[in-house]
Structures are given as structure tokens and as C-alpha cells.
Amino acid sequence: METSIIISGFGGQGALFAGQVLAHAAMESGKEVTWIPSYGPEMRGGTAHCTVVIGDEPIGSPLVRNPHCVIAMNLPSVDKYEPLVAAGGRLLYDSSLVKRPLHRTDILGVAIPAHDIALRCGSQQLVNITMLGALVTLCPLVELAAVEQALRIHLPERHAELLRPNILALHAGAAYIREQRIATS
Template identity: 60%
Template sequence: MQSEVIFAGFGGQGVLFSGQILAFAGMDSGKEVAWMPSYGPEMRGGTANCTVVIADEEIGSPYVRNPQAAVIMNLPSLDKYESQIASGGALIVNASMVNREVQRTDLDVVMIPAQEIAESIGNRRLMNIVMLGALLQIKAILPLDERINVCDTCPIPRKTSNRCFRWWARRIWTHCFPAFPTTAAERSR
């Protein structure tokens, strides 16, 4: 099995970091992993995206034309990547920063008010983690126990930041998403 995901948004939204977390979680679960970042020279506000490929077997190339899933943090990224997602794939969109509906009907689309969720738990900067949590609920990229423990080996330079990140991520994923619909049939109810 091979899972391909694109994370896209503005610089400063944690797009590359979300991809890194998923890639490290894939490595920790014994999978083959490729993480390929792409970003402009701007520190914040420029475009940023990354591709993550997680597979049971060796990965031939990190380049992906039609990923099975995309985590979209802003409107320009939705405009760019909506047409590229494989039919039947998943599209997780930050509804806080996108002011239009997804046009394609052949995708599992979930609009997440990520900024509002992050603010409601006390830290707006964690909206990328909210989006990653939604992806992991919707797509079975990793086994359930790996999804819960994804933060345990996440590389963050400062120990206090690491401890804080783990606490927030567990809180988001266990409190916001346990009842979150995980299939297209459940979401249409």
C-alpha cells in the first residue's frame, strides 16, 4: 500500500511541519517514507507545500502527480491542487481561510474550521495540527495506535515546546475527532 498526501498553504501556517510529522510517524511505524518540501524565499506569507509518500515497499520517486489526499490551508492552494487529487481521494480544507465550496464531486471533502477549533482550545497556531488530525481520521494512512502516538517522537528543538505540542495534539485529536465521521456515508448523514 502507498499513501500520497500534499500539504499546501502559506508560509508560517505549519504546512511543512505537518508533513514532517506525518513522515516521522510513517518512519516510526516501519514504513518507507519520502518528504519533499517546496517553498518560496519569503519567510511568512509566501507559498509553501510538501508532498509526503508513505509506503510498505521502496518508494521510486517522491514526486506525485495525483495524490490520494490533500490538506489545504488557504484558497490559492485549493485553486491549485483541487484538480490534481485522484478521483475518490480526500480533500481536507481549512474552512477558516477558504471562502468557496469545492467544485469536484468525486472527492471525499471535509471542510474543517481549523482556526476556530485551534482558538477554542487555546492556541491558534495549532490549526495545522487540527488539519493533520482530520486527515488521520479520514484516511487510514497509519494504523490507529500510530495515529494516536504520532507526537511521541516528533522532533521539536525545545523540550518544553515538545511537551506542549504533544499535550495539545493529544487534546485536539482525542477531544475534537473521536466522533468525527470517517467515511463518506457517515459524513452525508
């Protein structure tokens, strides 16, 4: 069984990094995983996204058309991926930025005021990890502790002072899902 996740946002929001943290956590948890970025001009402004596939057997395709889970950190990402999420899948979006309702009824849309949560944790730069905390609480991909450990190991040294805020944001995102009593599976 493979689970595919797309994380998408503006360039600079850390979509690719959040995906890498998830991939590291999956690998350290003994799972098979692939991570593949969009590496076109969107890296330099515009939207950036990555695809993470996690499974128990060696991963076939590192790319999917219909992901099981999507983290959308801006409106263009919601517009692009809402039609693509697999039926029964999950679309987590930043409701601080995206004000429109979702159209699909066959997916679970999860509105997370990630921007506000991130600001409370210290910086709007923490939206990506806030969303990641929410994702791994919502879906049984990897343990939250494994993600925290991946952050500790893989946050670049030049950002060492951001480790605590990142861990704070990770747990705040997770707490939001638990407090809202959103059905997890």
C-alpha cells in the same frame, strides 16, 4: 501500494512540519516514506507545501501530480490542489478560512473548521496539527498514537511548551472527523 499526501498553506502555518511529523510516524510504524518540501522563495512568505508518500515497498517517486490526499490550509491551496487531487481522493480544507464550495464531485471534500478548533486548543498556530489529526482519522495511513509519539519526539525543544497544545489539537482534529461521522476508509 503508495499513498501520497500534499500539505499546503501559507508560509509559517507549519505545512512542512506537519508533513515531517507524518513522515516520522510512518517510519516508526515500519512503513517506507519520503518527504519533500517546496524550498523556493515561498519559504519566506507566500504558500509552502510538502509532499509525503507512504508505502509498504521502497518509494519510487517522491513527487506526484495527483495526490491521494491534500490538506489545504488556505484558499490558494484549495484553488491549486482541488483540480489535482486523484479521483476518489480526499481534500481536507480549513473551512474557517475557505468559504467557497468545492467544484469536484469525484473527490471527498472535507470541510474542517481547523482555525476555530486550533484557537480553542490555544493557538491559531495549531491548524496544521489539527488537520493532521483529521487526516489520519479519515485515512488509514498511520495510527493516531504514532503521530502523537512523533510529536513528542520531534517537536523542537525550543517549542516544548507547545507539546501539550499540539497533542490537544491532534486529538481535537481526530474527534471532529469522528463526530461528523464522515465516512472513513
